[in-house]
Amino acid sequence: xxxxxxxxxxxxxxxxxxxxxxxxxxxxxxxxxxxxxxxxxxxxxxxxxxxxxxxxxxxxxxxxxxxxxxxxxxxxxxxxxxxxxxxxxxxxxxxxxxxxxxxxxxxxxxxxxxxxxxxxxxxxxxxxxxxxxxxxxxxxxxxxxxxxxxxxxxxxxxxxxxxxxxxxxxxxxxxxxxxxxxxxxxxxxxxxxxxxxxxxxxxxxxxxxxxxxxxxxxxxxxxxxxxxxxxxxxxxxxxxxxxxxxxxxxxxxxxxxxxxxxxxxxxxxxx
Amino acid sequence: xxxxxxxxxxxxxxxxxxxxxxxxxxxxxxxxxxxxxxxxxxxxxxxxxxxxxxxxxxxxxxxxxxxxxxxxxxxxxxxxxxxxxxxxxxxxxxxxxxxxxxxxxxxxxxxxxxxxxxxxxxxxxxxxxxxxxxxxxxxxxxxxxxxxxxxxxxxxxxxxxxxxxxxxxxxxxxxxxxxxxxxxxxxxxxxxxxxxxxxxxxxxxxxxxxxxxxxxxxxxx
Ligand SMILES: Nc1ncnc2c1ncn2[C@@H]1O[C@H](COP(=O)(O)OP(=O)(O)OP(=O)(O)O)[C@@H](O)[C@H]1O
Ligand SMILES: [Mg+2]
Numbered sequence: 001x002x003x004x005x006x007x008x009x010x011x012x013x014x015x016x017x018x019x020x021x022x023x024x025x026x027x028x029x030x031x032x033x034x035x036x037x038x039x040x041x042x043x044x045x046x047x048x049x050x051x052x053x054x055x056x057x058x059x060x061x062x063x064x065x066x067x068x069x070x071x072x073x074x075x076x077x078x079x080x081x082x083x084x085x086x087x088x089x090x091x092x093x094x095x096x097x098x099x100x101x102x103x104x105x106x107x108x109x110x111x112x113x114x115x116x117x118x119x120x121x122x123x124x125x126x127x128x129x130x131x132x133x134x135x136x137x138x139x140x141x142x143x144x145x146x147x148x149x150x151x152x153x154x155x156x157x158x159x160x161x162x163x164x165x166x167x168x169x170x171x172x173x174x175x176x177x178x179x180x181x182x183x184x185x186x187x188x189x190x191x192x193x194x195x196x197x198x199x200x201x202x203x204x205x206x207x208x209x210x211x212x213x214x215x216x217x218x219x220x221x222x223x224x225x226x227x228x229x230x231x232x233x234x235x236x237x238x239x240x241x242x243x244x245x246x247x248x249x250x251x252x253x254x255x256x257x258x259x260x261x262x263x264x265x266x267x268x269x270x271x
Numbered sequence: 272x273x274x275x276x277x278x279x280x281x282x283x284x285x286x287x288x289x290x291x292x293x294x295x296x297x298x299x300x301x302x303x304x305x306x307x308x309x310x311x312x313x314x315x316x317x318x319x320x321x322x323x324x325x326x327x328x329x330x331x332x333x334x335x336x337x338x339x340x341x342x343x344x345x346x347x348x349x350x351x352x353x354x355x356x357x358x359x360x361x362x363x364x365x366x367x368x369x370x371x372x373x374x375x376x377x378x379x380x381x382x383x384x385x386x387x388x389x390x391x392x393x394x395x396x397x398x399x400x401x402x403x404x405x406x407x408x409x410x411x412x413x414x415x416x417x418x419x420x421x422x423x424x425x426x427x428x429x430x431x432x433x434x435x436x437x438x439x440x441x442x443x444x445x446x447x448x449x450x451x452x453x454x455x456x457x458x459x460x461x462x463x464x465x466x467x468x469x470x471x472x473x474x475x476x477x478x479x480x481x482x483x484x485x486x487x488x489x490x491x492x
Contacts, residue, residue, distance in 0.1 A: 067392050104398050114393035118411045118490040128397035131407060180397060 002072045004084065004091035016079040018043040018216040019064065019184055024073035026059055026240075033059045035240040036073065043183075046210050046217045048227035048248070051237030052263060057220040060237075061186045064218070065108045066099050077105050078183060104132075107182035111189040113169040115161040121148065121172045122157040128180045140179070147175040151205050167198030174205055185209070187219040191226075199223070206230065224267055228252050236260045280459045283450050287463055290446035295471075297363060297442055298429040304368025305428065306421075309375030314405070316380060334373040340434050342366045347438045363435040371428050375421065382417030383409055415487045422479030426472055443467060 007022055017040040026034040033056045041047050049057045063070050066082065074091065075083045084091040085098040094102070115124050122144060129140035148154045151171040161169050170190055177185060187206065191199045203226050209215055210230050221227050227234055228248040235245040236257075244257045255261045315327040334342070346355075347362035357365070386409050394404040436445035447460035 065392075065396055067395055100398060100400070103395075106396075108396040110389060110393065110396075112389055114387075114389035116390065116393070116408055116412075127407065128399070131403050132398050177396065 004074070007074045007081070007084070007091055009081065009086045009089075009091060011076055011079040015042070017041055017076070018045070018078055019218070020076040021060070021064075022074045022076065024063060024075060025071045026056075026063060026068070027071055033240050034063070034070075037241065039235070039242065041184075041216055041218060043216055044214045045232045046219065046230060048231040048234045049218065049220045049237055050222070050224065050227060050234060050263075051243075055237040056240040057237050058188050059240075061108065061188050061218060061220060064184070065106055065186060066094075066103045069093070077102060104180070105183040106186065107177035107180055107184070108186040109170065109173050109177055109188065109190050111192050113161070113166070113173045113193075115169055115173055115176070117161050120158050120160055121153055121164065121175075124161070124172060125176045125179045128176065133180065144175065144179050147178050148172070150208070151175045152201070165198060166194045167201045170194065170202045171205055174202075174209075178209075182215075184216045184218070187217065187221070189220050189222060192222060222267075224252065224264070236263065238263075276456065276459060279454070279456060280463065283460055283463070286446055286450060287443065287460070287467065290441060290443045291467055291471075293440070293446075294429070294432050294442040297360075297367070297432045297435055297440060298425075300364045301367035301371065301432075302425055302428050304364060305371035305375050305424070308368060308372035310379055312372055312376035313379035313383065316376065317383065331373040331376055334370060335377075339367065339370045339431060340437065342370055343434055343438060359435070359438045359440045362438060363440045367428060367431065367435070371424055374424055374427075378417050378420035378424070379413065381420070382413030382415075385416045386412045411490060415483070415490060418479075418483040418486060422476070422483065425479065426475055429472065429475070430468065 011017070011020065019039070019041040021037045021039040024034055024037045025032070037056075037060070039060070049060060051057055062068055064075060064077075064082075070083055073083075074081055080102065081091055081094070082099075082102045083094055085094045086092075115121075116127065119127065122141070125144040125148065126137070126140040129135040129143060130137060133140075135143070145154060145157070148157050151174055153168060153171050153175065156164060156168060161172070164172065174190075190206075191202050194202065203223070206217075206219070207230055210217070219227070219231070231248050233245060234248045234251045235242050236251065236255075236259075237243065238259050244251060244255060244260045251260070252264065255264055312327055312331060316324055316331070318324055343363060343366040346357065346366045347359065350357055350362065390408055390412065391404060394408045399407065432440075432442050433444035435442055436448065439445065443464045447457075447464045450460040451457040
């Protein structure tokens with residue numbers, strides 16, 4: 001097992017990053033998907049992740065959502081270790097209990113929405129608050145209706161997902177994640193499975209989140225224009241590493257690395 | 272040659288109806304055991320404890336590849352050697368429940384595996400526990416695809432209850448045998464037993480299908 005003594009048990013001081021990847025490595029067999037990744041995301045920051053297929057973008061989000069375990073390194077959320085926990089003065093791999101305590105700060109929206117098909121839109125959104133947070137049905141309903149209103153789905157709240165369009169399902173999925181009041185929201189290509197004419201209704205919700213809420217967000221996207229518009233920072237991934245990162249105007253307007261230039265011009269041609 | 276005796280038929284009918292009740296109780300109780308035990312076996316086979324998974328898988332394989340009749344004999348006649356002395360009824364219920372739980376565990380497993388991985392991941396993203404994930408997300412979605420198999424085994428268990436006659440459970444075949452040897456007439460009791468099985472199995476299969484589509488609709492699928 002990795003010697004964890006190089007990793008602090010808690011990050012202190014000013015400007016604690018909301019999310020910190022410290023030398024995070026993930027491999028499937030021989031295939032290294034994240035190669036000692038270092039990435040800090042400040043509280044309230046909106047970071048977009050772009051890059052070619054297979055470069056590890058989704059993996060970054062999946063590791064942070066604790067859907068899978070990392071091979072080495074450590075992820076911190078709000079200064080405290082997520083993938084590890086302190087035991088007898090050292091960091092050891094997190095127990096299921098520790099994960100449950102810490103991932104409460106993180107919410108995620110998926111490319112294919114993953115709504116629960118046997119529940120209505122409202123029930124989907126109330127499920128977490130009632131079952132996991134222990135809210136009363138009435139409290140959960142108030143909270144949920146407000147969010148469904150925000151994403152423009154209040155009129156359809158009693159429909160099952162099978163009766164909703166992709167754009168509508170994704171908006172419900174965003175409300176469902178927000179109902180848990182996470183500090184960090186993850187979006188994995190939330191518009192990729194949508195018909196072009198409904199992409200706007202989802203991106204508008206995300207725009208609204210950026211302007212009106214102080215959420216920390218990580219967004220994997222293939223929509224360069226959208227990333228340019230709303231991000232504080234854009235990270236270009238290549239082969240499990242951040243090849244280049246910076247403010248959107250700089251990264252899109254004046255990319256320094258050759259691979260970034262190649263990727264951006266290839267994407268532009270495709271549009 | 273063919274002499275059907277109506278008077279005799281009416282005379283034995285009450286006994287056969289009583290035995291039908293016993294058959295239904297045996298099938299129902301055996302099925303209830305199988306439903307619950309089957310779920311436990313299915314979940315055990317999916318647990319993260321390798322040794323448990325291995326043992327349960329071997330056990331299920333073993334039960335499924337040996338005859339039910341042998342298992343009934345085993346529980347009833349071999350059980351006492353291990354200090355487990357059970358009535359014919361209890362032995363029969365346990366044997367048949369155990370036997371069918373292994374088949375049902377496979378049905379459940381298939382149902383659980385039909386639930387897409389994204390559903391598990393959404394549940395994790397909502398920070399649900401494993402138990403909540405099964406109870407609230409996975410099992411409700413596994414049921415529709417498992418229902419057909421569950422229904423088939425309900426009819427199957429009903430048709431297998433005659434095996435309990437070998438240890439003296441007074442179900443339909445046992446009663447028909449008794450009537451036959453008391454009166455030296457087998458045509459009427461056996462024919463009636465066949466008709467009774469038919470009269471229950473056929474509508475049951477239809478009802479199960481109706482129930483299946485009702486559940487699907489209810490779950491919004
Ligand atoms: N469970 C897994 N088993 C084996 N390999 C995997 C697994 N999950 C992902 N990979 C591999 O890891 C690499 C990175 O995958 P990832 O999904 O992070 O890419 P991505 O940047 O999101 O790509 P895309 O733009 O196509 O979504 C890919 O080569 C992929 O095949
Ligand atoms: Mg991806």
